[in-house]
Amino acid sequence: MQISGAQMVIEALIAENVDTIFGYPGGAIMNVYDEIYKQNSFKHILARHEQAAVHAAEGYAKASGKVGVAMITSGPGFTNAVTGLADAYMDSVPMVVISGQVPMSLIGTDAFQEIDAVGISRSCTKHNYLVTDAADLARILKEAFYIARTGRPGPVHVDIPKDVTAQIATFDYSKPVELETYKPNVNGNVRQIKKAMEAIAEAKRPLFYLGGGIINANAGEEIRKLVQMTGIPAVETLMARGTLRFDDPLLISMLGMHGSYAANMAMSETDLVIGLGARFDDRVTGKLSEFAKNAKVIHVDIDPASISKLVNADFPIVGDLKNVATSMIEIAKTTVDKERYIPWLETVANFNRLHPLSYKEDTVELKPQWVIQRVGELLGDDANISTDVGQHQMWTAQFYPFSRPRQWITSGGLGTMGFGFPAAMGVKVADPSRVSINFTGDGSILMNVQELMTTVEYKLPVINIILNNNYLGMVRQWQTLFYNKRHSSTDLSVQPDFVKLAEAFGGIGYRVSTKEEFDAALKDAVEKNVVAFIDVKVHRLENVMPMVPSGGSLFNMMLEYKEK
Amino acid sequence: MEEAARRVISVIVINEASVLSRITDLFSGRGYNITSLTVAPIPESRYSRLTIVTSGSVRVMEQITKQLHKLIPVLKVIEHADLVEKEMALVKFPITENLSDISALCSAYNGNIVNVSEEVIIAMVADEPKRVDYFLAAVKRFHPKEIVRSGAVALER
Ligand SMILES: Cc1ncc(C[n+]2csc(CCOP(=O)(O)OP(=O)(O)O)c2C)c(N)n1
Numbered sequence A: 001m002q003i004s005g006a007q008m009v010i011e012a013l014i015a016e017n018v019d020t021i022f023g024y025p026g027g028a029i030m031n032v033y034d035e036i037y038k039q040n041s042f043k044h045i046l047a048r049h050e051q052a053a054v055h056a057a058e059g060y061a062k063a064s065g066k067v068g069v070a071m072i073t074s075g076p077g078f079t080n081a082v083t084g085l086a087d088a089y090m091d092s093v094p095m096v097v098i099s100g101q102v103p104m105s106l107i108g109t110d111a112f113q114e115i116d117a118v119g120i121s122r123s124c125t126k127h128n129y130l131v132t133d134a135a136d137l138a139r140i141l142k143e144a145f146y147i148a149r150t151g152r153p154g155p156v157h158v159d160i161p162k163d164v165t166a167q168i169a170t171f172d173y174s175k176p177v178e179l180e181t182y183k184p185n186v187n188g189n190v191r192q193i194k195k196a197m198e199a200i201a202e203a204k205r206p207l208f209y210l211g212g213g214i215i216n217a218n219a220g221e222e223i224r225k226l227v228q229m230t231g232i233p234a235v236e237t238l239m240a241r242g243t244l245r246f247d248d249p250l251l252i253s254m255l256g257m258h259g260s261y262a263a264n265m266a267m268s269e270t271d272l273v274i275g276l277g278a279r280f281d282d283r284v285t286g287k288l289s290e291f292a293k294n295a296k297v298i299h300v301d302i303d304p305a306s307i308s309k310l311v312n313a314d315f316p317i318v319g320d321l322k323n324v325a326t327s328m329i330e331i332a333k334t335t336v337d338k339e340r341y342i343p344w345l346e347t348v349a350n351f352n353r354l355h356p357l358s359y360k361e362d363t364v365e366l367k368p369q370w371v372i373q374r375v376g377e378l379l380g381d382d383a384n385i386s387t388d389v390g391q392h393q394m395w396t397a398q399f400y401p402f403s404r405p406r407q408w409i410t411s412g413g414l415g416t417m418g419f420g421f422p423a424a425m426g427v428k429v430a431d432p433s434r435v436s437i438n439f440t441g442d443g444s445i446l447m448n449v450q451e452l453m454t455t456v457e458y459k460l461p462v463i464n465i466i467l468n469n470n471y472l473g474m475v476r477q478w479q480t481l482f483y484n485k486r487h488s489s490t491d492l493s494v495q496p497d498f499v500k501l502a503e504a505f506g507g508i509g510y511r512v513s514t515k516e517e518f519d520a521a522l523k524d525a526v527e528k529n530v531v532a533f534i535d536v537k538v539h540r541l542e543n544v545m546p547m548v549p550s551g552g553s554l555f556n557m558m559l560e561y562k563e564k
Numbered sequence B: 001m002e003e004a005a006r007r008v009i010s011v012i013v014i015n016e017a018s019v020l021s022r023i024t025d026l027f028s029g030r031g032y033n034i035t036s037l038t039v040a041p042i043p044e045s046r047y048s049r050l051t052i053v054t055s056g057s058v059r060v061m062e063q064i065t066k067q068l069h070k071l072i073p074v075l076k077v078i079e080h081a082d083l084v085e086k087e088m089a090l091v092k093f094p095i096t097e098n099l100s101d102i103s104a105l106c107s108a109y110n111g112n113i114v115n116v117s118e119e120v121i122i123a124m125v126a127d128e129p130k131r132v133d134y135f136l137a138a139v140k141r142f143h144p145k146e147i148v149r150s151g152a153v154a155l156e157r
């Protein structure tokens, strides 16, 4: 087939079964937008900022498990998108981002809207391409999708000069991907798996340490089964929330800096860490030399570079978690005796009784944790939950009753304020039958607030619940705790009228400060099924607890903050 | 902390645009050292071979190797244990220095005089990097005007 480079992009997206892309046009990508205009196979959603387009593609990918697609122009369009690329890179989100570039003849001349896009994206993508000949486009786009979704998933950036999108060449998408230098290992070494299972059978206090890789590998079901049949307790990282049901008796909770007392103590007391798709992030481990000090470590991950990077693995297993977990289940049938771990479960239950995750209700002001729990009670499984970054994010991770993988959408590795709203928009596209909630802060929401326009235009009713503490709360918390209350540049007393702001774009706004008002607002927003801001006035100085101070040991938790 | 020792690795990559920057970006982005780096195409293939001299603990080396492997165009990473290693150096001396003394020194280090002009003498040696160090120390007394080292190349025995 002889077609233009721009047409090739369209054909490739169709061949990849893409149903929606998120983007923003401009000079260098206009040929492709012209072809988008002419086609009817997929939908293009015009975000109102390139960063938001990429986060929306991430939200779509995280909720659906499919590759998210974003399209942007050169220069400022591309640089605006970089935060999204970096975010997707840190959280291993499968994504293809296509950018326009100035014509080949102008590359290197400081042309209008020229920037070395692949130079910039190299360090925040799994791979990237500068296309120099339309004849390469079919191969490159096919590779891009393949690389994005296989192995450890990640964003792939394809930069296409304008003249290449105009160039006519042969297009053949049927050739299978042939990458001699890229062969993600999927099965896991059988002998290693057996040895790991022996260690499990011999351990007294084993602990599953579940990470986001489980969600990426669509291995939730297998992991649930493995946990259930072994009777071994589990902790989850921030990214793994939803792997086990919130009411699973074997789920302790989240671990890490804001993990529960029981989760962090279990990790400190275990004699065998069974790490599945987790990467021993510093926000999880605290002080490395004290982390799971007396434990042997099993580490299963698709990315060999994640294994023994920070914590030495005694049983390293490189492989796809779905496959490895299936083998583990098979072996566990004959080797694992549940009874063995009952005393350990009793110890864990004691940790839980000692300091359960909790907060103190206030008679006057709403507590942010209550709001989150309340949404859980009212919507539970019927909602997908996105967040921005800050205290509200940690409280949501702690208190929302997650019931399934991909229900929880958050920016973990990069911690990107402004992620939540566009991501929740992408989530709504991927899973329209569920309510899309974004728990956000009064700081974060202003970092992509323009998406009010996109969500209103495309009728993507995201409900933004602003846990409004008039602070950059998480930074304020650190200042309170570690900077002697010098609240430097974190006071957000000056605020927009969030109700009017939502209304100005054609959404609905609610301002609430009591439980009754909150219930009424949420109910109304869900019923009306429109884009909403619920501005919830919450207690200003609430802190996220427990807290492991940065670099401290996991077992040395601050459990509450006492006013000095 | 384990000591950071000198290590030599060879990396075979697909010879395509920006592959070298992928590698150097990885080193700078993750804070690894590069002592020297050489690169040239492997004859009659679509590959290039890089020889990187770096330093790091065993753990850092393991990470470097794994991270290199993760780069899509990387075919193979060889961490050398038993290797033959050579480096070349060119040194420019003023014509006023003693030609035969320099020449004698060069031959002790696998080298010779490669150019003599009206104003300068250029000598070449090719030897193990450590021995190139010795050579360069030894020729100091001939007042070298310019020195260029190629960086090491290595083959596993
Ligand atoms: C883009 C970006 N800039 C700065 C930060 C640093 N930061 C982390 S949390 C936070 C405060 C967030 O405030 P808000 O959205 O109101 O949430 P709260 O903590 O009050 O719940 C800041 C500034 C960040 N994570 N992302």
Ligand SMILES: [Mg+2]
Pocket (backbone or CB within 6 Å): A390, A441, A442, A443, A467, A468, A469, A470, A471, A472, A473
């Ligand atoms: Mg706030």
